[in-house]
Amino acid sequence: MTSLNNKYPEISIQTEDFDHGVEVNLLENNNVEDGAVVTFSGRVRNNNLGLTVKGLFLEHYPDMTEKLLAEIIQTAKKRWDIGRVKIIHRIGQLAIGEQIVFVGVTSKHRQDAFAANEFIMDFLKVSAPFWKKELTELGETWLAAKASDKEKAQAWSK
Amino acid sequence: MIKVIFFAALREQLGSAGTEINADSATTVAEVKVALGEKNNNWQHYLTNNSLLCAVNHQMVNSDFSVKAGDEVAFFPPVTGG
Numbered sequence: 001m002t003s004l005n006n007k008y009p010e011i012s013i014q015t016e017d018f019d020h021g022v023e024v025n026l027l028e029n030n031n032v033e034d035g036a037v038v039t040f041s042g043r044v045r046n047n048n049l050g051l052t053v054k055g056l057f058l059e060h061y062p063d064m065t066e067k068l069l070a071e072i073i074q075t076a077k078k079r080w081d082i083g084r085v086k087i088i089h090r091i092g093q094l095a096i097g098e099q100i101v102f103v104g105v106t107s108k109h110r111q112d113a114f115a116a117n118e119f120i121m122d123f124l125k126v127s128a129p130f131w132k133k134e135l136t137e138l139g140e141t142w143l144a145a146k147a148s149d150k151e152k153a154q155a156w157s158k
Numbered sequence: 159m160i161k162v163i164f165f166a167a168l169r170e171q172l173g174s175a176g177t178e179i180n181a182d183s184a185t186t187v188a189e190v191k192v193a194l195g196e197k198n199n200n201w202q203h204y205l206t207n208n209s210l211l212c213a214v215n216h217q218m219v220n221s222d223f224s225v226k227a228g229d230e231v232a233f234f235p236p237v238t239g240g
Contacts, residue, residue, distance in 0.1 A: 042240055058239070059166050061232060064216035089239060101240055121240060129213070130239025131166035142167035145236030
């Protein structure tokens with residue numbers, strides 16, 4: 001297992017966009033131990049709950065966010081045989097179609113990378129201190145947490 | 159002093175990103191909420207919302223968690239990132 005070095009930290013909270021291809025390269029470069037690379041990226045969609053969405057604003061709790069995400073990564077590494085992990089989450093004002101989040105995981109075989117990637121996303125959703133404010137035709141609204149997201153995360157402990 | 163900070167919808171409802179309370183006025187998270195409500199009557203309603211989450215020094219805690227001088231206590235709504 002080769003971890004990303006300090007130059008490429010596992011966690012990045014940033015206002016600027018990221019390049020999906022570059023991130024995949026960083027997961028793969030000098031990493032011949034791992035045959036599987038699973039990535040997830042989340043984007044701003046133009047609709048939610050029947051309303052037209054015009055944009056999103058992302059706020060977070062600096063320091064706590066990084067700590068929480070590091071804990072999620074550590075838990076995933078204990079549970080699955082995975083190699084490199086990268087989480088990018090954007091904050092600030094985002095337009096329709098822009099990337100919000102990236103999770104990349106490598107492993108020797110696909111099962112561990114698929115599972116760990118989904119686990120990281122599920123726990124990021126319910127425990128990392130990020131909040132979305134949506135701009136729709138009706139104005140600005142802070143999004144409410146979804147019960148289905150909580151159930152999804154809880155399902156991992158069954 | 160205990161540093162108190164608010165995020166997202168709660169910050170907007172309270173009209174404040176944070177404040178400080180005297181460490182003598184609260185020994186638990188629940189007491190911090192009471193002290194904040196006494197400090198500003200308009201805040202009480204929002205701080206008694208059951209869905210509100212709390213972190214002390216970046217760790218999620220329950221309302222009976224102990225607090226002391228120098229702690230950073232954060233209150234915020236359920237998270238919605240990803």
